[in-house]
Amino acid sequence: PSAYGGPSAGGPSPSAGPAQSLSVAGxxxxxxxxxxxxxxxxxxxxxxxxxxxxxxxxxxSVTVLIYFWDERDGESFSGWWFGPKVGGDQVWAYNGQKGSPTPPSSGWRVPWDGPTDSLRISPASGSKAAGDGRDGPT
Known part of the structure; x- marks a missing residue:
């Protein structure tokens, strides 16, 4: 949790980098x-x-976050997580893909130690993602 940067921690700029908004379905x-x-x-x-x-x-009233956790607590805890707080013990889903700069679109486990689920993540409508061609005139 001390590694968590709040909203003013210098997140990605609106015109470049990872998608600013995601949609979760399934x-x-x-x-x-x-x-x-x-x-x-x-x-x-x-x-x-x-x-x-x-x-x-x-x-x-429940806060829901998607966050990445590195190998500092062991390889089996490294990956992307859904939970109410960064690094917390309560989690709803897990994805062990570590190479992506943003949450993977598929391959999520619900519960975290269960089988791969139908859960899907995609850029939300109107979200700017690097190289998607939607951030400038056509």
């Missing part, structure tokens, strides 16, 4: 799906990669 576990599905925006950095925070509806 998930075969109905309880987890209710918690994690929706749109996410960048909210600082952790271990050199962006943290995404769910744009919560007014009725949702």
């Amino acid at each position: 998930c075969s576990n109905p309880t987890v799906a209710t918690i994690i599905q929706g749109n996410f925006s960048t909210s600082g950095n952790n271990h050199g990669k962006p943290v995404y925070r769910k744009e919560a509806a007014s009725s949702q």
